[in-house]
Amino acid sequence: MSSNIVVAIDGYSSCGKSTLAKALAKKLHFIYVDSGAMYRAVALYFIRNKVDSKNHEQVAEALKNIHLNFHSRDYQTHITLNDEEVSAEIRQMPVSDKVSEVAAIKEVRTEMVRQQQRMGKLKNVVMDGRDIGTVVFPHAQIKLFMTADPKVRAERRYKELLPTNPDMTLEDVFENLAHRDYADTTREESPLTRADDAIILDNTDLTPEQQLQLAIDLVMPFVIAAK
Ligand code: CDP
Numbered sequence: 001m002s003s004n005i006v007v008a009i010d011g012y013s014s015c016g017k018s019t020l021a022k023a024l025a026k027k028l029h030f031i032y033v034d035s036g037a038m039y040r041a042v043a044l045y046f047i048r049n050k051v052d053s054k055n056h057e058q059v060a061e062a063l064k065n066i067h068l069n070f071h072s073r074d075y076q077t078h079i080t081l082n083d084e085e086v087s088a089e090i091r092q093m094p095v096s097d098k099v100s101e102v103a104a105i106k107e108v109r110t111e112m113v114r115q116q117q118r119m120g121k122l123k124n125v126v127m128d129g130r131d132i133g134t135v136v137f138p139h140a141q142i143k144l145f146m147t148a149d150p151k152v153r154a155e156r157r158y159k160e161l162l163p164t165n166p167d168m169t170l171e172d173v174f175e176n177l178a179h180r181d182y183a184d185t186t187r188e189e190s191p192l193t194r195a196d197d198a199i200i201l202d203n204t205d206l207t208p209e210q211q212l213q214l215a216i217d218l219v220m221p222f223v224i225a226a227k
Contacts, residue, residue, distance in 0.1 A: 012146070013177045028219065034077040041068055045066050065082075104188070143199065
């Protein structure tokens with residue numbers, strides 16, 4: 001096992017993983033990696049270039065032409081797709097509707113996991129996603145599996161998206177989350193599942209400050225031991 005600290009945060013769609021991951025990384029001065037943003041950027045490329053997810057040659061060609069880069073400013077994810085900033089566009093509904101299909105493709109996962117493992121090799125990182133504690137970093141020192149009531153999750157995401165999507169309804173968001181949870185947990189490649197050694201964190205009734213404190217208490221012993 002490497003000596004750097006890895007905090008792996010997995011869980012269902014929109015249950016506060018990135019809020020916690022960002023806050024934790026900021027507090028501990030770790031690097032934050034939003035693995036979902038990578039799958040979203042790939043999905044955006046597939047939409048724009050009409051890549052057929054079932055066509056292996058098209059997928060392989062697309063992966064050769066996709067270059068992703070993270071820039072972290074104040075622990076906000078800024079991701080570029082072939083040098084274009086796409087951080088806002090990847091959060092919009094067309095990408096949310098497509099991303100689970102793209103994330104189920106074996107070749108896509110192999111490439112993303114390779115890049116994620118490289119990012120977590122030398123530095124202390126907090127990474128959130130669906131397979132971080134099971135596939136990307138099975139030896140992570142801290143693994144959290146986050147969950148929350150589906151209605152609460154939909155309401156939180158709805159509030160987040162409404163300012164830029166005035167026509168969207170709460171039902172649209174609820175359906176998208178339910179669809180992605182189903183696709184993510186039932187896919188063949190690295191389905192979302194709790195690692196045996198992951199701690200379950202249900203944040204339905206927790207404030208962001210409370211969930212942050214819980215996570216800090218878990219990670220601190222490793223930070224102290226590493227000093
Ligand atoms: O923020 P939210 O919970 O809505 O999702 P996200 O973390 O941005 O991830 C978007 C989608 O990417 C998920 O629904 C999964 O289909 C996929 N994903 C994945 O398969 N593996 C990961 N490590 C991260 C995301």
